[in-house]
Amino acid sequence: MTNTLTRQAFLRRALAGGAALSVPGLLPSLANGATEEALAKTLVFSNWPLYIDINEKTKRHPSLDLFTKRTGIKVQYIEDVNDNSQFFGKIQGPLSHGKSIGRDIIVMTDNSPYPALLIKKGWVEKLDKSALPNLKNLVKGLQHPAWDPKREYSLPWQSGMTGIAYNAKLTKPITSLDQLLTDKKLKGKVTLLANFGDTAGVVALANGDDPGKIDDAAFNRIVNKIKKAKSAGQIRQFTGNDYAGMLAKGDIVAALAFSGDVVQLHADNKNLQFAVPTAGGMIWTDNMLVPKGGDAHTASVYMNFYYDPKVAAMVEDYVNYICPVAGADKVLLKSDPEVAKNTLIFPTSAMRAKLHQIDPNALFNPDYKTKWQQLLGA
Amino acid sequence: MRSTPAKVFAFARRHVLTLYALLAFGYLLLPISVVVLFSFNHPHGRFNYTWQGFTFDNWVHWDAVPGLRGAVEASLEIAAISSVSATVLGALIALALVRYGFRGRGATNLLIFLPMSTPEIVLGASLLTLFLTMNVTTGFWTIVIAHVMFNISYVVVTVKARLVGFDRHLEEAAMDLGANEWTTFWRVTMPLIAPGILAALLLAFALSVDDFVITNFNAGTTVTFPLFVWGAARAAVFPQINVVGTAIFAVAVSAMLANVVWQNRRARRLV
């Protein structure tokens, strides 16, 4: 479709779209539209479910439609990332042989080894920084992660918390991991997350250990605690994002879950609540990466679009996670002051103090990996 | 004359089997009726597990779910290509097995039998290993290859059953009347074994559309309908999935019903 647009065409489209967004917001896009590099016709974007704004009636994504309107690039949005290991398992084969996986953007979590592994193995493309003036909007705390210090390959999509989701109608509030794992009334109605970075972290905290520094003793304590609950029949399953359906249906009453999911699930079951465990929860960041064979330039154009605080606010308002784009909070507060009370988007400092990150070395420990899988599998 | 209780008892004994059959049918159709029923459900959220109201909307806007249409199209395309290919390859094998003598009959039979007796997971996994080692990107065509592979055996068995009962005198008669082998084949043999070939084609098509395990291993990032259900079902269970499932079911059953009626008619005509 379109490759070079005139300034007039851009303005016409924006005005026709009746955008509530002001002209300054368009300037970055204009700068991109005038580059010589051709933009792809379609952007293929793999993401986690429940992670972008959606119009429940039409099932369309307003922010993506806006992107198409502005740039003419269609977005094929596929919610096929359900679990970091599962997704990586799917893409490892082709990538290891230098083949494209048919995606321009994928999203993986930093509490799994995969973003670092993808970069280390050279299976991702470098971002096109010339198309990313909005990169300056990235919040300070996320600008130099250890595994991609110059943000050459990745950009955060959202940050979030791992905590406990529970059905307030079917149980009293579940606020601690020990409660989750030992309360007999919850037997068989509890799920944990299969991802090591999430579950092991929360369990470590409940054990009084620091999830940022997991040694063999701490690891064994974690495994034993979970094993005990498993043998007692407490745990129904280890899930990726599929706890959502079970919670909505009432098959499980409490689960280790991601903060934003609970809000989106209210349409299915308004009794669901989220709590940061008393001993502490985990904070993580999901990152956009461009797999080898993906169109880095077009992907960067999209990422730049996303890092416009107004666009980020659109998505934020819906997914209720922690936004990595500075200024989005202010936009949200102006358009929807109620949202300031939403501690999922704006965690209080008390909450932030209880949020931790996983020890990256533990992620790469092959022994832990094997033992963890055995814990999950058998 | 028998007394009434005896009559009742006799009646019950005669029909207990029928009663059982009815219960069994009910059991078989229970999940199907749930699937059909819930295709008319109007859930407020992402999941279709509880009844929340009736609507035709899902049928009208069956492709409102992003990705569903593409997945269904992919499934149908793959099924069409692979079922035709498998039927051709398999029918030829069946012809050879029934009509001709040749060395290696035992080995051939074994080779046909083995894929049917190998768990799908092993079939899928070994194919994936082949593709990875040969550096072939998994996707649409690898799925087609896989489907042809496992369908050949079923086609052979189906067509063979039909061929075995075939009266060769008809062919001899045709040739006596001056037809050459080619004409005989097309005008005598083919029409008579056509139902068997058609049955095999339908079976292969159905097996292809429904396949999950082998496809999951070899699909790469292509999405077929069963894969869509598996993936999407993690995050949401849209009623539109039920719609597509019901549609496939309805079409398949109608096709088979038509086949049965057609066969009954032909049988009556020949008699």
Place this chain on the structure above:
Amino acid sequence: MGFLHRHRRLTPYLLLGPGLAWLALFFVAPLGFLGHQSLETQDPIELTYTFKWAWHNYSDAITTYHTQLLRSFEYAGIATLIALLISYPLSYWIAFRGGRWKNVLLLFIVGPFFVTYLIRTLAWETILADQGFVAARLRDLHVLGADGRLLATSTAVVAGITYNFLPFMALPLYVSLEQIDQRLIEAAQDLYASRVRAFLRVTLPLSLPGIFAGTLLTFIPAAGDFINAQLLGTPNQAMIGNVIQSKFLELTDYPAAAALSFILMAIILVLIGIYVRALGTERRTG
């Protein structure tokens, strides 16, 4: 056509060629590659695979996963047995009492098969839901404990497997029952055999080929199944299929997964061998 006529001997090979070549290329060869891979070792950090005649993959697999292996055959066996018990009277009824409607009645058995496997299993998730109608009524009737549930149990998994593979049992049974000449049964009854005896001495033995085929066609895929265990069970119900799936597609531990696949196949072939023997002997002495 003259060519084919002159080279009659070639015809069968030409007919067999394409199909068998396809199978050789895409069934036999992959198994070879799988075998090769089962003897590699994986570096879990670098994600590289090296060929090392790693026979220990097989012994490791058995020691680590013998629970799941045994469980798979247990579930498959129970499911096959139940399927047989459920299908036999049904197939019998259609074959002997179906009359003109036989083919239509068969549609009832085969029809459900045409709803995608996954959707059927998801429907069971709806029917057996903890908060659903069936489970609630069973709790009322005290069949289930106050805290009881249907889903996420071995019962649910076995029930799911049974349901999903029922047509594979019912159809072969029907085919062999339908071929029985009813006059044989009449003859037996003329010779003063009771209904039951006639069944046991005439019908049942004659339907043995159907039982044989049905049990094989049900047991084999059931043993390798993982979907029912995943959707209807907990990790405590994990079958060997779940392990193989996870090792291939999540952990990408191809060597271990390949070894497990061969072990599964080997056990199945052994069991089939024993089964064939047992049934063969019975027929000779029966």
